[in-house]
Amino acid sequence: MKLTDTQIWRSIFRHRFKDTERNRSLTISSNVFLHLHPVTIPAKAARVRFTFCLGGLTFLMFIVETVTGVLLMFYYRPLPEYAYVDIKLMEHTVRFGLLLRNMHRWAAHAMVMLVMLHMLRVFLTGSYKPPREFNWVVGVLLLVTTFLLSFTGYLLPWDQLAFWAITVGSKMAAATPFFGVEGPFHEWLGIHSQNDMKFLLLGDSEVGGNALLRFYVLHCVLLPLGCALLMLVHFWRVRKDGGISRPL
Amino acid sequence: MNELKTIDELEKDKTGEQELFAFPELVFKEFLAILAAMIVLGLWSLLMDAPLKEVADPNWTENPAKAPWYFVGLQEVLVYFDPWIAGVCLPLLIILGLAALPYMDPNPQGVGKYGFRGRRLAISVFLSGYIFWFALILIGQFLRGPSWHFYWPWEDWSIVKAAEPALTNLPNPLGLALIAGYLGLGIAVTARTARRRRLGRSAQIKFICAWILILLMFGVMGKMALRIFLHIKYIVSTPYFSI
Ligand code: HEM
Numbered sequence: 370m371k372l373t374d375t376q377i378w379r380s381i382f383r384h385r386f387k388d389t390e391r392n393r394s395l396t397i398s399s400n401v402f403l404h405l406h407p408v409t410i411p412a413k414a415a416r417v418r419f420t421f422c423l424g425g426l427t428f429l430m431f432i433v434e435t436v437t438g439v440l441l442m443f444y445y446r447p448l449p450e451y452a453y454v455d456i457k458l459m460e461h462t463v464r465f466g467l468l469l470r471n472m473h474r475w476a477a478h479a480m481v482m483l484v485m486l487h488m489l490r491v492f493l494t495g496s497y498k499p500p501r502e503f504n505w506v507v508g509v510l511l512l513v514t515t516f517l518l519s520f521t522g523y524l525l526p527w528d529q530l531a532f533w534a535i536t537v538g539s540k541m542a543a544a545t546p547f548f549g550v551e552g553p554f555h556e557w558l559g560i561h562s563q564n565d566m567k568f569l570l571l572g573d574s575e576v577g578g579n580a581l582l583r584f585y586v587l588h589c590v591l592l593p594l595g596c597a598l599l600m601l602v603h604f605w606r607v608r609k610d611g612g613i614s615r616p617l
Numbered sequence: 618m619n620e621l622k623t624i625d626e627l628e629k630d631k632t633g634e635q636e637l638f639a640f641p642e643l644v645f646k647e648f649l650a651i652l653a654a655m656i657v658l659g660l661w662s663l664l665m666d667a668p669l670k671e672v673a674d675p676n677w678t679e680n681p682a683k684a685p686w687y688f689v690g691l692q693e694v695l696v697y698f699d700p701w702i703a704g705v706c707l708p709l710l711i712i713l714g715l716a717a718l719p720y721m722d723p724n725p726q727g728v729g730k731y732g733f734r735g736r737r738l739a740i741s742v743f744l745s746g747y748i749f750w751f752a753l754i755l756i757g758q759f760l761r762g763p764s765w766h767f768y769w770p771w772e773d774w775s776i777v778k779a780a781e782p783a784l785t786n787l788p789n790p791l792g793l794a795l796i797a798g799y800l801g802l803g804i805a806v807t808a809r810t811a812r813r814r815r816l817g818r819s820a821q822i823k824f825i826c827a828w829i830l831i832l833l834m835f836g837v838m839g840k841m842a843l844r845i846f847l848h849i850k851y852i853v854s855t856p857y858f859s860i
Contacts (some may be wrong), residue, residue: 370778390724393638393640394638396644397638397639397640397644403639403640406639406640406643406644407639408638408639409636409637409638409639410636410637410639410642410643411634411636411637412635412636412637413633413634413729415637415642415643415648417647417650418705422646422647422650425647425650426650426654429650429651429655430654433658434632434838453672453673457669460669467666468662468663469816470667471661471665471667472662475658475661475662475665475667476658478686479658481687485687489747492718492743493731493740494726494727494728494729495726495727495728495730495736496729497719497722498719498722498724498725498727499719499725501719502720502783504718506719509712509715509716510716512694512715513712515663516687516688519685519687520688523685526669527672527673528669528670528671528672528673529670529673529674529677529679530668530669530670530679531673532674532675532679533678533679533682533683534682535686536682536684537682537684538684538688539694540700541691541700541703541704541705542704542705543700543703544699544700544701544704545700545701545705546706546858548707549701549776551700551701552700552701552705553701553858554857554858575675577675613729614728614729615728615729616728616729616730617728
């Protein structure tokens, strides 16, 4: 009996693979992942030189980050006493630990770069124009989320680079008008260093253990979930808005 | 295969546009893109190690302390503006401006293709901002040394830079007049143009909002020029805030 005739195989794959038009359609429509795509697309929408795959590659980097990130979590504890040591140990004693960390870091940079380039492509092709206005807005939220994901991750190695970069960044929160202890008009609302924006961000008035924990939870849970949710809406809207934009 | 159209039928769809099956035509291209990206990322990660300095020490300040590269542009703006502008208002305006962009651009032309003609203004403005953003990042990342002094790549960071030429503030009346003149005149011209074009009420508001944002963007560049060429620190300075 052929493997492809067994009940198990047939229960997993709903159709044959002979290259027929019916099977080409079913490959897409009977696979939850591929079903992100329509079964057929305008030839223009499949041109690499239109999208340069930038949105898709941004998504790929997000997937790489998720996979490598979860693996990194097995070796990392978000406490000032451990964080740096854990990274060092990962690099020197965990098999492929250094490669894992490198991939996570470089894919993060690539994601930030790609999302900005994707935005440029969408702008230059006028793809934000009706009916795609709202998906552009979702995109802007994705852009901000991508920045925040990368920024919160930056603190986690707990080295000098991380510590002072976040110190510089969190000074900005302190400068928020009305709500930051160094911002204009903060006296009006009775804002001081224990209740301002920076304190909300860091869980303290300086970068320390609380900030590390906050950034860790944001980086590993809240922001990835938010990002995934936004991507869901983003991809769905690409379809609902009539697919990749093309000349009328 | 009964209810499904054949490729030939699909090709001759109402629009006359050629349609392809997403599988394998598109999925295969995606596969190649993923493969290429993973090879590049893999090699890069094998050859280049992620940076890791000494353990964080709150008592030992890094100098210069640089933000991650995508925020270094904003950090560079800190030279020219107080933190509440450079670190809070400006990023907020950029985000809001980007989000509002599709609603402020009424021009229906240029969808689905690259091209400058038909969208000259929108593309010029967006590209100015986009290039400016990256220019600031390049300066902040590669040309700033200790205490955020300017160093060419071939200059030695250990040689301390001379202090900047003394900066002066514009007298407040002059500064206020400058800001009011720049924004006021800009908005007045915009409003007049909007009226002359007989735009409807909401189109008028969108038009003016777009121009306020554009004026603010070029205003940021203008303020930087004032500091670089005329050594002016603040245009307006009060005990509460300064611009
Ligand atoms: C994590 C970030 C993002 C991901 C993963 C993502 C992904 C994608 C993908 C896969 C597409 C399909 C076409 C393509 O690949 O170009 C797309 C289209 C689109 N994206 Fe994004 N995107 C992101 C961020 C953004 C941003 C920052 C913007 C704009 C500010 C944006 C606006 C759009 C719009 C308007 C479309 C429809 C384009 C068209 O119809 O031609 N996206 N996005």
